[in-house]
Amino acid sequence: MSDIHYSKLRFLIADDFSNFRATVNAMLAKLGVYQVDMASNGADVLEKCQRKPYDVILCDYDLGPGKNGQQVLEELRFKGLISRRSLFVLVSADAAKDVVMAAYDCEPDDYLMKPINARMLEQRVSRLLRQRHVLSGVYTALDADDRRRAMSILIDLSITDNRHARVAQKMLGEIFIAEGELAKAEKLYTKVLEVRPVDWARLGLARVKHLKGELDVAGNWLEKIVQENPLYLPAYDVLASNWEQMGHNQQVQATVQRSVAISPKSILRQKRLAQVAERNGDFGTSLQALRSTVRLGELSCHACPEDGFQFARIAAASVEKRLHPPESLVREVVEVMSSTRERFTLSREQLTRAELLTARMLAHSGQTEQARSLMEVTEAQLRRGDEVSLDVNLERVQALQALGEHAQAEALLHNLLQRYAYDQSALEKLDTLLAEPVSETNRALIATVNREGIDLYNQARFDEAIECFEKVRRIFPRHVGVHLNIVQSLIGKLRAGHKDEQTIGTTERALATIGSLIESDHSQYARFQRLQDMATASMVR
Amino acid sequence: MTKPNNSVDFSLVLASSVHDMKNSIGMLVASLESFIEEFPPANDRQSKHFNTLHYEASRINAELVQLLTIYRMQNDHLPLRVDQHYVIDVLEDQLARNHSLLEGRNIHPRLECDDSLEWFFDADLIGSVVQNVIVNCSRYTRGQLLVKATVENDFLRVSVADDGGGYPPNMLESPSIFVNSAEVNEGNTHLGLYFAEEIARLHKQKNRIGYIRLENGAPLGGGCFNLFLP
Numbered sequence: 001m002s003d004i005h006y007s008k009l010r011f012l013i014a015d016d017f018s019n020f021r022a023t024v025n026a027m028l029a030k031l032g033v034y035q036v037d038m039a040s041n042g043a044d045v046l047e048k049c050q051r052k053p054y055d056v057i058l059c060d061y062d063l064g065p066g067k068n069g070q071q072v073l074e075e076l077r078f079k080g081l082i083s084r085r086s087l088f089v090l091v092s093a094d095a096a097k098d099v100v101m102a103a104y105d106c107e108p109d110d111y112l113m114k115p116i117n118a119r120m121l122e123q124r125v126s127r128l129l130r131q132r133h134v135l136s137g138v139y140t141a142l143d144a145d146d147r148r149r150a151m152s153i154l155i156d157l158s159i160t161d162n163r164h165a166r167v168a169q170k171m172l173g174e175i176f177i178a179e180g181e182l183a184k185a186e187k188l189y190t191k192v193l194e195v196r197p198v199d200w201a202r203l204g205l206a207r208v209k210h211l212k213g214e215l216d217v218a219g220n221w222l223e224k225i226v227q228e229n230p231l232y233l234p235a236y237d238v239l240a241s242n243w244e245q246m247g248h249n250q251q252v253q254a255t256v257q258r259s260v261a262i263s264p265k266s267i268l269r270q271k272r273l274a275q276v277a278e279r280n281g282d283f284g285t286s287l288q289a290l291r292s293t294v295r296l297g298e299l300s301c302h303a304c305p306e307d308g309f310q311f312a313r314i315a316a317a318s319v320e321k322r323l324h325p326p327e328s329l330v331r332e333v334v335e336v337m338s339s340t341r342e343r344f345t346l347s348r349e350q351l352t353r354a355e356l357l358t359a360r361m362l363a364h365s366g367q368t369e370q371a372r373s374l375m376e377v378t379e380a381q382l383r384r385g386d387e388v389s390l391d392v393n394l395e396r397v398q399a400l401q402a403l404g405e406h407a408q409a410e411a412l413l414h415n416l417l418q419r420y421a422y423d424q425s426a427l428e429k430l431d432t433l434l435a436e437p438v439s440e441t442n443r444a445l446i447a448t449v450n451r452e453g454i455d456l457y458n459q460a461r462f463d464e465a466i467e468c469f470e471k472v473r474r475i476f477p478r479h480v481g482v483h484l485n486i487v488q489s490l491i492g493k494l495r496a497g498h499k500d501e502q503t504i505g506t507t508e509r510a511l512a513t514i515g516s517l518i519e520s521d522h523s524q525y526a527r528f529q530r531l532q533d534m535a536t537a538s539m540v541r
Numbered sequence: 542m543t544k545p546n547n548s549v550d551f552s553l554v555l556a557s558s559v560h561d562m563k564n565s566i567g568m569l570v571a572s573l574e575s576f577i578e579e580f581p582p583a584n585d586r587q588s589k590h591f592n593t594l595h596y597e598a599s600r601i602n603a604e605l606v607q608l609l610t611i612y613r614m615q616n617d618h619l620p621l622r623v624d625q626h627y628v629i630d631v632l633e634d635q636l637a638r639n640h641s642l643l644e645g646r647n648i649h650p651r652l653e654c655d656d657s658l659e660w661f662f663d664a665d666l667i668g669s670v671v672q673n674v675i676v677n678c679s680r681y682t683r684g685q686l687l688v689k690a691t692v693e694n695d696f697l698r699v700s701v702a703d704d705g706g707g708y709p710p711n712m713l714e715s716p717s718i719f720v721n722s723a724e725v726n727e728g729n730t731h732l733g734l735y736f737a738e739e740i741a742r743l744h745k746q747k748n749r750i751g752y753i754r755l756e757n758g759a760p761l762g763g764g765c766f767n768l769f770l771p
Contacts (some may be wrong), residue, residue, distance in 0.1 A: 023571055093564050100620050113665055115567030115602070117574060119637035127630065160659040166625065197663075198625055231620055 004129050006032040009055040014039040014072070015091070018066035024058060027118040031125075042067030042299075049081045056125060057082070058112075061092035061103060067299045070106045070265070075301035084139055087128045091116065102265040127303055134164050138171065138366055151175055173204045175436055181501050182208050199225060203235050210238060224257070233259055240272070249408055252276050252286070260289070267296040267303070274310065281474030283318045290314055296334055298343075304349055310339035312357040316398070319364045320478065334358055348385070351379060356395040363402035371403055390416070390426050397433055399498035435478045435517070446479070453485060462493040480524050483514045487531050494538040502538050511535060563605040570598050574641045592645045596680060599642050603673045607736045609710045610669065614739060621743050626664050628690045628697065629654040635671045636688065639679070643686070646679055654690040660697040662770050666740045667699075674701045674766045675735045681705035685761050695771070696749070702765040707757035737768065746771040 011033055013024050021038050026527040028036055037054075041043040042063045049057070061069040069090050076082045080230075090103050094116040103111055109128055112121075134157065141150035154175070157168035169192055176185035186208045192201040202225050209218035222239040225232060236259035243251040253276045260269050270293045277286035297303030312333045318324045337354045340346070346354065355378045362371035382388050384397070393416055400409035413430070417438060420426035427439035437443050449472045456465035466489045472482045490507040514528055522528075575594060582588035629652070636643070636650050643650055671688070673751070678686055682703035690699045712734070741751035749771035756765040 019568065023575065026575060093567065100622065104620075104622060113668075114564070115571055117571060117638060117641065119640040120634055122636050123630075163627075166659070200625075229623060231622060534711055 003133070004126055007034060009033060009129075010035045010052070011288065012037045012039060012045065012057045012059075013059040014042075014057065014063060014069070016040055016062065017060075020060070024116075024121070027116075027121050030118055031122055041065070042069075043278070045072050046075060046079075049076055049200060053083065054086055056087045056089065058089050058091055058121075058126070061090055061099060068102075069108075070102045070514060071299050071301075073106050073108060073410065074480070076462065078301045084142070085132060087125075087138075088122070089128070093461070101233075101263045102143060105266055106261045117449050131167060133166060134161065135167070135171075138168075147179055148176055148343045150387070151179075168228070170200055173201070177207060177211070182184065182212055199229055199232050203232070203238065207238055208234075210245075215242055218242050219246070226414045229415065230258075231262055233263055236262075240276075248275065249280050253280050253282065257285070262535045264292065265296060266301045267293055270296060271302075271307070274314070281312055283323055287311070287314045287318055287324075291332075294339075298339075300519075303343070305340050305344045305346055308336045309350075309353055309357065311336050312354075314359065316360050316364065316402070319361070320402075326361070326365040330361045331369070333361040349389055352382065352392050353395050356392070356399045360399040360402040361394070363399070363404075368403070371399075375399060375403060389430060394429060394433065421500070431476060433478070434476075435480060437476060437479070442476070444475070446482070450482075450485065453489070457485075457489055457492060460492065460496065462489050462496065462498075465489040465492075478517060480514060480518055480522065480528075483510060483517070484524060484527055486510055487514065491534050491538050492521060499539065507535050507539070547573055552612060552616075556609060559605050559608050559612070563602065563609065566598060566602045566605060570595070570602060571758045573598060577641065577645070577741050588645070594674070595642050599639065599676050603669070603676050604732065606669050607673065607732055610666070611736060611739070613733075620626060621666070622663050623661050623744070624664065625661055626660055627656075628658045628660050628699070629656055630700070631664050631668050632671065632688050632690060635668055637674055638672055639675050642676070642679055646754055648679055648684055648686050650675075650683060650686040652688050653654075654688075655682040658690060658692070658697075660770065661746070662697070662744055663740075666743070667768070667770070670737045670740050670768060671699065671701065673736065676703070677733060678764070678766075682763060685763075689760075693769075696751075697766040697770040699770075700760075700765055702759075703763040704761040705763040707764040708755045713757065737766075741768055741770065744770045 006028075012029055013021050013028075013036060013138050014344045015021050018040070021040070025036055025038070037048055039048050040063075043066055045057070046057060046067075048054075054424045059072060062070070063069060067075070069092070073088055073090070073154075075508055076088070082088065087109045088241045089110045089112055090106075090108040091112045091114060092099060092103060103163065109408055110124055112124060137153045138157075140152045141147070141153065151172065154168045158165045158172060161168065169188060173185050173188050176182070176188065185204065189201045189205040192198060193205065202221065206221040206225065209215075209221065219239065219242050220236055222242060223277070226239065227350045229235075230533075236255055239383060240252050240255040240259075243249075243255055244404065253273070256269060256273045260266070261274050263269065270289045274286045274289035274411075275292060277283070277289060290307065293307050294311050297307050309478065315324070315329045315333050319326045319329060329342055337358050341351070341354060344350075355374055359374040362368075363376065382392070389398075393412065393489040397409050397412050397416075400406075400412065413433060416430060417427075418421045424441065428442055431437035437446060449468055453465045453468040456462075456468060466486055467491065469482050469486045472479065473486060476482065487507060487510050490503060490510065494507065511532055520523055573591075577595070582591050600758045632652055632654055636652060675686070675688070678701055682705045685704040687700070689702070691698050691700075726767055734755075737753050741753050746753035751768070752771045754767045754769065756767065757763070761763065
């Protein structure tokens with residue numbers, strides 16, 4: 001251990017407990033370390049790291065109020081405040097599952113359980129420093145963007161250096177994959193796996209298969225990895241991407257959900273979950289994930305104003321779909337909108353969106369007066385200002401609809417349809433607010449799905465037909481034709497003898513929804529009435 | 542056996558106080574160690590006192606860690622993080638953790654382990670098992686302590702041996718059943734062995750499961766604790 005010159009090394013000790021800082025400082029002093037800085041909270045660590053680089057950061061997980069050790073590490077990396085040469089050691093007294101998983105998830109260079117003593121600290125730190133020394137040539141090459149050289153040093157190390165072969169192989173695999181050298185990566189992982197079935201190499205190999213487009217093979221392997229080691233989080237991330245590429249949206253969600261259950265403090269996983277759940281029409285899950293995202297965002301560098309807006313949007317949509325009573329959600333939305341305004345410097349446009357979302361939510365909860373006056377102020381501003389962006393206008397239409405201002409909402413929509421007549425991506429966004437889609441993509445989608453669904457219906461495969469139509473209904477909740485198709489399939493099911501309570505209930509709810517969407521002058525009104533009668537008749541046991 | 546409806550979950554209260562106690566004891570041991578360093582014992586009597594303080598504090602600490610771990614094990618809050626580790630790192634850590642305890646008792650431990658031996662296990666959990674056994678040995682040994690790791694029949698075998706009087710015969714037969722028996726009332730719970738066995742059993746590979754075995758005699762003439770991990 002004499003090869004380490006402690007006097008040249010800079011240390012940072014972070015703990016909210018001054019007693020502990022002093023103890024660790026005394027331990028370091030005995031090793032000959034004298035360049036030591038102290039930090040008592042997360043913000044302090046970030047500030048100190050911004051001022052100068054440290055060789056070793058010993059950071060407690062629990063740093064009192066504010067960011068914890070994991071969030072600090074995330075932010076240091078996110079803002080590029082530590083290089084790959086800085087060693088970040090997470091210290092913790094808590095072995096509770098969520099703390100351990102959070103620590104594990106952010107991959108510090110090492111993890112130390114309290115209590116620690118001088119000799120232990122020396123042992124751990126010297127091991128890390130020796131490894132850093134062995135890899136320093138690789139770091140220099142990587143800093144200079146010379147991957148060839150980094151690879152050749154790593155290949156050397158993985159053959160000759162017994163002690164550091166594993167870390168060299170891991171890094172090498174990552175670089176091979178990043179460089180697109182899939183054949184080399186595959187060879188490396190296969191060689192490692194010949195000796196022992198280690199998870200990182202199994203994951204590496206599965207990633208190679210995934211990248212080569214062998215999605216079935218990759219999926220099987222990944223599923224096996226998480227079955228045998230359910231806490232191995234990176235495997236879920238790759239597995240979710242794999243399902244994504246296969247187009248199985250439900251499986252994507254299920255996989256992300258599993259990883260969130262293991263590491264609920266990971267804001268990025270919560271965000272991903274919210275997104276995939278929304279796409280799947282699972283607003284309940286999406287809302288819950290967004291709620292967690294907003295809460296975790298309070299102390300995370302990965303927070304952004306969109307998190308709050310997204311929460312408000314999904315909350316309003318859940319109320320509109322009658323998934324949630326508005327009373328409990330309205331206060332939450334108002335709070336989230338105001339904390340978003342406090343936390344971030346919002347642009348003019350974002351401020352307007354916050355107000356529109358609040359008005360929409362207030363309207364749903366029956367606080368019409370407040371909603372109306374908020375809307376008036378916002379409308380006045382919008383009329384005064386420059387051209388209003390599409391995103392703002394989309395919120396505007398929905399706020400007007402919530403207030404029952406249907407004529408105004410329709411007029412605005414009509415206006416927008418003309419303005420964006422040649423902008424397909426804008427039309428796709430507008431489709432979600434319209435009874436019938438206008439964009440070519442969405443029209444084609446509806447046509448295809450309808451054809452598929454009707455085929456299934458004709459073969460008396462009612463459940464599959466319903467699932468097929470549901471796909472469209474989730475995207476175009478106001479599309480009457482699709483709703484009617486669903487009801488017709490449900491009736492088919494009832495007539496085939498499936499008169500269970502669930503089917504009857506679903507049919508009744510579906511009819512009620514359609515009733516709220518159409519007036520008697522609607523072109524499909526007669527069909528609606530016919531289906532209503534048929535449904536009533538076929539519900540009789 | 543009935544409990545009032547409004548009572549808080551006692552095991553939860555216990556677990557959270559144990560957690561606090563563990564942290565306090567941790568600080569106490571650390572302070573004690575720096576105190577001894579600063580004021581080395583002037584005579585045998587003082588040194589004896591220091592040793593008692595140190596041993597008992599370490600024992601409480603180890604027991605509290607066990608309690609908490611068992612609580613978490615039963616409530617499914619115990620994450621088992623099996624990863625690839627250099628065995629020597631984990632064993633060195635435990636000897637380092639107890640360095641000053643051992644030194645105070647004039648015990649000079651030996652570590653026999655191949656530098657590049659790697660295995661799969663949860664380092665924190667296995668570390669705390671080894672730590673308990675070391676603390677226990679420090680009391681019964683006459684001065685020698687050997688920590689050794691080898692591979693036998695594709696199991697990792699970690700042994701902690703001393704030259705003391707060895708384990709009592711009834712423990713050799715079935716180390717952990719005492720937890721449920723009358724011995725609990727006599728204050729001798731063998732909680733440590735129960736803990737070790739449970740942790741060992743959490744480690745599985747295919748259809749092979751980890752286990753512990755107690756022996757007397759070899760290699761130092763005293764007791765020998767063996768942990769086998771697949």
